[in-house]
Amino acid sequence: MLIYTVRGEKGLSHILIDRKEHGYEARNIDKIELSSQSTAQIFITDARVPETNLIGEEGDGLRNTMKVFEVARAHVGTLSVEIMRASLEEAIAYAKERKQFGKVIAAHQLIAAKIANMVDAASLMCQRVFGLIDAGVRCDMQASMAKAFTTEAAVQVCRDAVQLHGGNGITKKFNVERLLREAIIIPIPDGTTEIQQLIISRALTGVAAF
Ligand SMILES: Cc1cc2nc3c(=O)[nH]c(=O)nc-3n(C[C@H](O)[C@H](O)[C@H](O)COP(=O)(O)OP(=O)(O)OC[C@H]3O[C@@H](n4cnc5c(N)ncnc54)[C@H](O)[C@@H]3O)c2cc1C
Incomplete structure (x- = not known):
């Protein structure tokens, strides 16, 4: 599950992108330590989400x-x-x-x-x-x-x-x-x-x- 920030007419908003519904790719980034917490680069292509995936109000981002x-x-x-x-x-x-x-x-x-x-x-x-x-x-x-x-x-x-x-x-x-x-x-x-x-x-x- 990804919380993604989008810019719209009312400013920034947060939406949820569920990996099962809208596949995105996460490529792990190797870092010097803190391996218990993965750090990744996310690649999203043509993801569309329903309005119900909006977190809070539009523009609340x-x-x-x-x-x-x-x-x-x-x-x-x-x-x-x-x-x-x-x-x-x-x-x-x-x-x-x-x-x-x-x-x-x-x-x-x-x-x-x-x-x-x-x-x-x-x-x-x-x-x-x-x-x-x-x-x-x-x-x-x-x-x-x-x-x-x-x-x-x-x-x-x-x-x-x-x-x-x-x-x-x-x-x-x-x-x-x-x-x-x-x-x-x-x-x-x-x-x-x-x-x-x-x-x-x-x-x-x-x-x-x-
Ligand atoms: C372990 C880890 C986890 C992370 N997790 C996330 C995450 O979950 N989500 C996410 O979105 N990002 C995440 N990040 C990215 C992180 O938020 C950025 O790396 C961080 O905000 C610095 O941005 P930058 O790498 O673009 O460096 P830059 O902004 O390019 O900064 C480079 C240097 O310049 C300094 N600098 C920049 N602007 C100014 C200024 N105006 N005045 C003085 N000095 C300045 C910075 O302090 C820094 O020393 C993560 C990074 C790490 C290392």
Whole structure:
């Protein structure tokens, strides 16, 4: 099932295209990780759908997309939180085991600094968005803040975890390299970090810099 955006006289609208009724082709795109979620290029030829496949009202497409974005951005933020939490756990375990200069590396201050990061702050930002959505309060700015912050924090935390593992970190034997490849994807979908920054700055200044 595909949700497709069409442009008509009343603006953008969403329609459902059921693959069984109107065949379309989905060609998988190989990406560096996040294989649990397929990313595909869709090819549609001469698809006609009945009016009942319209989602909501005609012309509601943009408004509906904006509503979905609040949830989607908090969702990918939460995904980033879980990736960085997993990476941090690996880093902590390794730092308590690996010894250099006569002590475990967790006892070196520069390693301790890498471990003292902001997973909880990222998690709280996502929780704030879900709370506002549940309360029916518009929160596109907060969703953009959560998305931009958590996804970029995940990249940094995962990179630090690889660094903390030294040479082992870039081998396939240690999970941290996979987690970094997953983290690096997430600042892109549902609006890149740059686009989130533009949304936040427009909300704060009232001036669009797109
Ligand atoms: C895993 C994954 C899943 C995806 N899922 C979907 C999906 O389900 N549905 C869907 O429709 N799309 C999906 N996408 C596509 C995704 O939404 C786009 O890749 C993303 O919006 C960026 O668009 P682009 O690739 O065309 O990059 P571009 O728009 O070409 O951007 C390239 C670079 O320029 C920057 N940039 C662009 N405009 C500006 C500006 N005005 N100011 C400053 N910087 C700017 C961007 O931030 C980026 O760094 C997915 C992508 C990925 C990676």
